[in-house]
Every structure is written in structure tokens, then in C-alpha cells.
């Protein structure tokens with residue numbers, strides 16, 4: 111448990127109390143299973159539907175660029191039928207569902223899937239690059255979606271350059287204001303809009319400008335994400351584990367790069383951002399500010415060092431599940447290890463299949479796999 115997350119958890123609990131209580135209870139049970147379940151897990155708290163490998167952007171820092179969007183599977187999207195079956199099966203324990211990709215709004219069934227999730231009274235989050243939010247504003251508001259995370263990495267032209275699409279920033283701001291208007295007209299609070307910005311060497315100098323962008327975009331919150339990256343050395347070590355599990359972690363290859371800045375500089379920047387934010391929200395429209403993972407200064411500086419190692423423990427395969435377009439239920443985004451096919455076995459049988467137990471037992475034994483050292487999922491709990 112990261113105690114620095116407590117203010118964020120309290121803020122979330124106040125905004126969505128029922129949701130926060132359920133998350134808390136399910137996490138406690140997951141922890142119990144981690145220690146005593148011998149590889150079995152309780153129902154997952156969260157499920158990510160990987161709606162499509164396709165993406166309409168080509169972002170400079172994205173590890174999925176090339177490694178995933180050009181892969182042989184890239185043409186296959188997750189179908190409504192597959193999503194519907196999983197939703198039906200899991201609706202008894204109501205996990206939170208995240209729609210991810212590639213670019214999830216490119217999946218033609220995206221809104222049908224959201225309606226189905228909301229009909230089953232589950233919490234739904236979409237993580238999008240925002241290129242299509244203007245076109246889909248009505249559907250976004252009418253779908254009952256709970257949260258919309260929109261990636262914005264800088265103001266104006268800087269964002270367009272990082273994301274490789276001229277005019278994108280203006281289009282996103284227009285789209286988000288259309289959503290704000292529709293919410294106001296319909297007297298709706300949802301979806302909550304979060305701007306997420308990934309800190310890279312390309313926007314480091316300008317990160318504080320996002321504090322102007324959040325109110326311009328009528329956002330409820332702004333989250334700065336630390337960069338995920340790895341090294342060939344760590345991936346070589348990961349290959350030993352992969353051989354044992356008979357799987358591949360090739361999607362991590364896109365994340366083999368040097369961040370190009372150090373944690374001390376980023377730490378100074380984050381401190382400045384906190385200071386400006388405090389002044390800004392005193393006089394202007396309130397939006398919450400978050401950093402993910404929410405490191406201490408020391409942790410942040412260590413995280414960006416080449417020789418960074420962590421004693422962290424991965425609990426993710428006890429808590430979250432990933433469903434891929436071809437039907438595989440996987441424990442994480444960047445490994446092709448499958449617990450089973452939800453099309454053949456269904457979700458619940460796959461979640462505690464022999465393969466799932468094998469994966470969790472090995473992971474518990476090692477605490478953490480070498481390739482996963484900078485996976486930010488480690489800091490969620």
C-alpha cells in the first residue's frame with residue numbers, strides 16, 4: 111500500500127463512494143487469496159478489454175507503436191459478441207471495466223460495448239487519444255460512461271508533434287468542450303474527464319502548461335504519468351522466465367529506450383507544478399492534480415536511474431485481467447501468456463485455469479518478473 115495515494119483515494123471516494131467501497135473490499139479479498147489461495151484468485155476487481163490493436167496516431171514515446179499496431183493481429187478487433195459474453199459472465203461480481211487499445215474509439219462496437227457494460231451496472235473507463243471525441247461527443251455523454259481519460263502531452267503544436275497529427279490539440283479541446291456542454295444541458299456529471307499526460311524528454315520543459323490546458327478542456331482532473339521504459343539487459347533476464355512459462359514478452363521491446371532525462375529534473379518540475387496548481391485552483395475552476403505513480407522525491411529519482419531495481423511485489427494477476435481481441439485472457443498487457451480463451455472456456459474458468467495457477471505461483475515465488483521492474487501497475491495498490 112502506497113500511503114501517498116491516500117489523498118487521491120479519499121478524493122475518489124468522495125466523488126464515487128459506492129465504487130470506492132467496492133474497490134476497497136475486493137482488494138482486501140485479493141490480498142487474502144494472494145497469501146493463502148495457492149495460485150487461485152478471487153474475482154478480479156478490474157478487467158481491461160483490449161478493443162483493438164489499431165491506432166490512428168503514431169506517438170513518439172509509445173512502446174506499442176510498431177511492436178503492436180503493426181503486428182499480425184493488428185486487423186482483428188474485439189467483437190461485441192465476445193465482450194457481451196464476458197460482461198454476462200462477470201456481471202455478478204461487477205468488476206470495473208477499462209476499454210483500451212490501440213485506440214479504443216476505432217472499434218466500431220465501442221459504444222455498444224459501453225451500453226452493455228452500463229446496462230450490467232459496472233463502472234466503465236475509456237482511455238483515448240481524443241482524436242475522435244468531437245465526432246462521438248453525443249454518444250460519449252449518452253452512453254452513461256463513467257470516466258473518460260484523454261491523453262494530452264502538451265499545449266497546441268507541441269502535443270501535435272508528439273502525437274504526429276497536425277491540428278489534433280485543437281480538435282481535442284473542441285471535443286471536450288462539446289462534452290462539457292452536453293453534460294451541462296443534460297444536467298449530467300458523467301463522464302468525469304481526466305487529462306493524462308506522459309512525461310517525456312519531448313515535453314519535460316513544458317509540463318506546467320498542462321495546468322492551463324486542464325481548465326481549457328473543462329477537465330475534472332489532471333494526471334501526470336511517469337514514463338515506462340526498460341532495457342535489453344532486463345529483457346534478456348525476462349527471457350529466462352518466459353522460457354519457463356513458454357511465452358513471449360515481445361511487446362516490451364517497444365519500451366527499450368533511454369528516457370533522455372533524469373529523475374532529479376523531473377522531480378523539480380513536479381514540485382513546481384504542485385506549487386502553481388495550489389495557486390491556480392484558489393482563484394480559478396477546481397480540478398484535481400495527480401501523479402502516477404505518486405513517488406516520493408527519492409523514489410522518483412531512483413526510478414529513472416539505469417540501475418533501478420525494486421523490491422516491489424506484483425499483485426496484478428490477482429486483481430486485474432486483460433481480454434484480447436482473439437479471446438485470450440491474459441494477466442498483463444505486455445506478455446502473450448494466456449490463462450485460456452474466454453471463447454472456449456469462458457471467463458471464470460480461464461481466470462482460475464491450470465495455466466493461471468501456474469503463472470501466479472511462479473510470480474508469487476519470485477515476487478516480480480525482471481521485465482516488469484518499471485511497470486507502473488506495480489504502484490497502483
Ligand SMILES: C[S@@+](CC[C@H](N)C(=O)[O-])C[C@H]1O[C@@H](n2cnc3c(N)ncnc32)[C@H](O)[C@@H]1O
Pocket residue numbers: 165169171172173174210211212213214237238239240260261306307308335336337338339365
Ligand atoms: C498506449 S495509449 C492507448 C490508449 C489511447 N490510444 C491513448 O493514446 O490514450 C495509453 C496511454 O499510454 C501512454 N504512453 C505511451 N507510451 C508510454 C510510455 N512509454 N510510458 C508511459 N505511458 C505511455 C500514452 O500517452 C497514453 O496516455
